Amino acid sequence: MIILVGYVSIEGQSRKIAETIAAQIEKSGDRAVLFNVVTGAEFGVDHPQAAILCAPIHAGRYPVPFIDFVQRERDWLKSVPSAFVSVSLFIRSEYADEREEAMHFPDALMAETGWVPGMVHHAAGALRYTEYDFFKRWMAKRLAEREGAPTDTKQVHEFTDWPALQHFTDEFLTAAKA
Numbered sequence: 001m002i003i004l005v006g007y008v009s010i011e012g013q014s015r016k017i018a019e020t021i022a023a024q025i026e027k028s029g030d031r032a033v034l035f036n037v038v039t040g041a042e043f044g045v046d047h048p049q050a051a052i053l054c055a056p057i058h059a060g061r062y063p064v065p066f067i068d069f070v071q072r073e074r075d076w077l078k079s080v081p082s083a084f085v086s087v088s089l090f091i092r093s094e095y096a097d098e099r100e101e102a103m104h105f106p107d108a109l110m111a112e113t114g115w116v117p118g119m120v121h122h123a124a125g126a127l128r129y130t131e132y133d134f135f136k137r138w139m140a141k142r143l144a145e146r147e148g149a150p151t152d153t154k155q156v157h158e159f160t161d162w163p164a165l166q167h168f169t170d171e172f173l174t175a176a177k178a
C-alpha cells in the first residue's frame with residue numbers, strides 16, 4: 001500500500017513525527033510518500049491509497065497553508081482511508097480544561113475544510129527554546145508557565161509519546177488494509 005504522510009511543521013516536531021510514521025510504514029513493508037504540504041511538489045504521480053496528515057497548533061490554530069492543502073485535496077482525502085495527527089502543547093497540560101481544548105482543535109479544521117479523518121491522534125509537541133528567536137522564546141515560555149510545562153529556556157523539551165504514536169500508526173495500517 002502507498003500511504004501519503006503529509007505534514008506542515010514550523011519548528012520541526014511535526015516533521016519529526018511524520019518522519020517517524022513514514023519510517024514505520026516502510027518498515028512494515030508498505031510505501032510512505034513523505035510530503036511537506038507547504039514546499040512539496042505534486043504527489044499525485046504516486047497515487048497514494050491512504051493518507052496520514054500531521055500539523056501543529058500555533059497560537060490556537062493549524063497553519064493556514066495546511067488548511068489550504070486540506071481544502072484543496074478534500075475530495076481525494078474523503079475517497080481514501082485517512083488519519084490526522086494533531087500536535088500541540090495543551091494536550092499534555094496539567095489542567096483538564098486545556099487538555100479538553102486540545103482535544104477539540106481538530107473540530108475547527110474539520111468544520112472549515114469538510115474533511116473528517118477516520119482516525120485522529122493527539123501528540124504532544126516540543127518546546128525548542130534554544131532554537132527560537134527572542135520573541136518566540138518569550139511567547140513559548142509564557143505558554144509553558146500557563147500550562148505547567150518546563151520553562152528552562154536553555155534546553156529543548158520533547159513531550160511526544162513515541163510508543164503511543166507507534167501504536168496509532170499500527171492501528172491505522174490495520175484499519176486501512178481491512
Ligand SMILES: Cc1cc2nc3c(=O)[nH]c(=O)nc-3n(C[C@H](O)[C@H](O)[C@H](O)COP(=O)(O)O)c2cc1C
Pocket residue numbers: 008009010011012013014015056057058059060061087088089090091102124125126127128136139140143
Ligand atoms: C510561538 C508558539 C505558539 C504556540 N501556541 C500553541 C497553542 O496555542 N496551543 C498549543 O497547544 N500549543 C502551542 N504551541 C506548542 C506547539 O504546538 C509545539 O511547540 C509543537 O511542537 C510545534 O510543532 P512544530 O515543531 O511542528 O511547529 C506553540 C508553540 C510556539 C513556539
